[in-house]
Amino acid sequence: MNQIIKLSFSFLFLIISNLPVFAQGGRIPVSAENGMVVSSHHLASDVGKDILKKGGSAVDASVATAFALAVTLPSAGNIGGGGFLVYYGKDGENTTFNFREKAPLAATKRMYLGEDGKVRENSNHDGILSVGVPGTVAGLFTAHKKYGKLDWKELVQPAIDLADNGFEVSEPLAGFSQWLDRNKSEFPSTAKVFLKPDGTPYEPGDLLIQKDLAETLKRIRDKGVAGFYQGKTADLIASFMKKENGLITKKDLKKYKAQELPPVKGNYRGYDIYGMAPPSSGGVALIEMLNILEGFDLRSTGHNSARSLHYLTEAMRRAYSDRAQFLGDPDFNPKMPLEQLLSKSHAEQLRKTIEHNRASVSDSANFNQAHMAYESTETTHLSVIDNDGNAVSLTYTLEQSYGSKIVVDGAGFLLNNEMGDFNAIPGCTNSKGRIGTKPNQIAPEKRMLSSMSPTIVTRDGEPYIIIGTPGGRTIINTVLQVIVNMIDFGLNIAEAIESPRMHHQWLPDTSYMESWGFSPDTREILEEMGHEIRTRRSQGRAMGIFIDPANGRIYGAADSRSFDGKASGY
Incomplete structure (x- = not known):
């Protein structure tokens, strides 16, 4: 397929899939007394809520919701990708x-x-060479083994029912089907799933039934992790890879294991922050930015004022520089200076380099040395709290929208294209945003660096905010702004999520702002400070929960930037 057509589709589909619909989303959160699930598809959120009502744990509900999303949100929900889960009991x-x-x-x-x-x-x-060894099934199974209450089969069955019986096609999914109709010769196995049996594209409201996916899910239901990484599913993956000249073998699949890791922990204005350690960069970068911002009186600057946005930008710039220089898979980078990066003293030194009225300059050659002793937007996030007060923040992805856009023939699920998250050109770091630093260069069995940032904020030892979002490298900054919106500016969870957002990632040296949310005066002041400003329609699709410490009541919000998100509580 012509490369220009590919890029045009990716850009067009990104815009379409991010258009706000303002259905359930808005500035008034959904409230509940017992438990809640917030995800990017209403059917998946309801599946998770039903699991909670049956007495399932937060992890049980997360597992069921994630499998349901693998059916109803194929652009990002997956069993062919991977991600991270943060748990706080x-x-x-x-x-x-x-x-x-x-x-x-x-x-x-x-x-x-x-x-x-x-x-x-x-x-x-x-x-096919862009595909990494999938981790989702192993991760969900491992988490359930430790914190699950209900039987594994009961958690996978709702997804099987959705795949077997079908669900209504959304407008974004119909858009993908129409694109696939024009490119079906390049993606024949995908066309078998996402075009109608007569070969025509699906329309919004049509029923999509996925029999091959249902059979794969049944093997996972009956055999657990072995139902994916061994047996028939593994045979289907390996034979398809061999046929298409891919790299993944049955040995790759059998060797894959999920890891349980301690979270990275920080503190911001008296609130404890729990995030994901590398190979996610999210937790480290988020805590580093909060540490920097803690030294500024943001509340007095005003919400989304030019001054507050200037401080946010400068904190982002410095954290993303450290991200590029130091972070990668810890199994291949044993000397990452995490303690220093997470320290208040490091943040203090970086803060001293921030001028109050002038933008810094991002230098691809120097990183933060003067101050120190392209990831895709198509990911999905879900937040859960159960009746006992246990919390889960889970983010997982295929990388780009619909990942590689390649379905495993006979297995019915899409494969990721996560290999693109490695630094592909060793040593090449430039002003256009290409990063070539050593910690994230490709190696066998290495996990690629990620920006996924599932986060739990606690107050006095109890869950307070459960938050996460898709958005590629913007993920960390979206999570940052939701937290700052609530803690510094007193917004409720829905207001904090709906507020306009901005992003800076060190390189390229550009601030991206949602076009609809900031005044021309604010932009002009920032430009006078030396910030280069560009606009985009939308950034992220945050899914969040707030637990009121005064009465224990639960409030949830699904970002209206998500086409079909829902907060489902009881």
């Missing part, structure tokens, strides 16, 4: 589960480069 017990994808055993550092040293035809993002 009512008793204060906290942990995380890392089920990020891995590079196949046959992967090499320069596998995508041509003789000219440049990436060949975007091959790290497009095609």
Whole structure:
């Protein structure tokens, strides 16, 4: 397929899928007394709520919701991708589960480069070589094994029912089907699933039935993690990979294991922040930015004023520079200076370099040395709290919208294109945003760096905010702004999520602002300070829960930037 057509589709689909619909979303949160699930699809949220009502734990509801999203939200919900889960119990017990994808055993550092040293035809993002070894099923199974209350089969069955019986096609999904109709010769296995049996595209409101996916889910239901990484499903993946000249083998699948890791922890104005450690960069960068911002009186500057946005931008710039220089898979980077990056003293040194009225300059050669001793937007997030007060924040992804857009023939699920999150050109870091630093270069069985930022904020030892979002490298900054909106500016969970957002990632040296949310005067002041401003329609689709410490009541909000998100409580 012509590369320009590919890029045009990705751009067009990103816009369509991010258009706000203001259905359930808005500035008034949904309230509940017992438990709540917030996700990017109403059917999946209701599946999770039903699990809670049956006495399931927060992890049970997360597992059921995630499997349901793999059916109803194929652009991001998945069993062919990976992600992260942060858990915080009512008793204060906290942990995380890392089920990020891995590079196949046959992967090499320069596998995508041509003789000219440049990436060949975007091959790290497009095609079968872009696929990493999936981690979702292993991660959900591992979390359930430790914190599940209900039987595993009961959690997978609702997704099977949705795949077997079908659900109504949304407008974004119909848009993908129409695109696929024009490109079905390049994606024949995908066309079998997302075009009608007569070969025509689905229309909004049509019923989509996914029999192959239902059978794959049944194997997962009956055999647990072995139902995906071994047996028939593994055979289907491996044979498809061999046929298409991919790298993943049955050995890759059998060797894959999810990891339980301690969270990274910080404190912001008396609130404890629990996030994901590397290979997610989210927790470290979020805490580093909050540490920097803690030294400014944001409340007095005014919500989304030019001054407050200036401070946010400068904190983002410095944290993303550290992210690029230091962070990667800890199994391959044992000397990452996490303690320093998370420290208040490091933040203080960085804060001293921020001028109150002038933007800094991002330098691709120097990182933060003067101050120190392209990830896709298509991800999905769900937040859960159960009747006992246990909380889960879970973010998982296929990378781009619909991942590689390649379905495993006979298995019915889409594969990720996560290999694009590695630094494909070793040593090349430039002003356009290309990062080539060593910690995130490709190696066999290495997990690629991620910006996913499932986060739980606690107050006096109890869950207070459960938050996360999709959005590629914007994820960390979206989560940051929701937290700051609530703690510094007193917004409720829905107002904090609906507020306009901005993003800076060090390189390129540009601030991106949602076009509809900031006044021309604010933008002009920022430009006078030296910030380069560009606009975009939308940033992220946050899914959040707030637990009122005064009465224990639960408030949830699904971002109206999400086409079909829902907060479902009881």
